[in-house]
Structure formats: C-alpha cells, structure tokens
Amino acid sequence: MALHLLDIADEAWMEVLKEKIKEHIRANDHKIDELAKIVSEINRERWHHKIAKHQICEDYEKRLQSLFTQTSANPKKR
Numbered sequence: 001m002a003l004h005l006l007d008i009a010d011e012a013w014m015e016v017l018k019e020k021i022k023e024h025i026r027a028n029d030h031k032i033d034e035l036a037k038i039v040s041e042i043n044r045e046r047w048h049h050k051i052a053k054h055q056i057c058e059d060y061e062k063r064l065q066s067l068f069t070q071t072s073a074n075p076k077k078r
Contacts, residue, residue, distance in 0.1 A: 025032060
C-alpha cells in the first residue's frame, strides 16, 4: 500500500509538471498557434490522401473480382 501511494504521488507530480510546462509554452511560445494550425492542416490532407488511396484500392479489387467472376461465369470456347 505504501509503495502504491508513492506511485500515485509520482504520477500526480508528473501531471502538475506537465501542466506547468503547458502553461509556460502557452505564455512564451508565440508561434505555437501557427505551428498547431500548420500541423493540423497537413494532417487533415494526409488523412484525405489515405482515405482516397484506400478507396482506389477497394475499387481496384472490386473491378478485378468482377472481371474474374464474369470470366468464370462465361468461359471462352477454345
């Protein structure tokens, strides 16, 4: 129990330190808003590309499946 309480105290100390660091960044880093905006916009674009790539792959697989389903249903005579 005593060690568990010390672990909790360590976690609380780290949380307080983390909040103080955030406060310091907010007060002193004037470019943080611009940085957040740039990162957010690029990340959004990156996800749009990932989703588009996924959609293209799905379309490709459906077209292949359709081709092979069509081919097996109507085999050409040799």
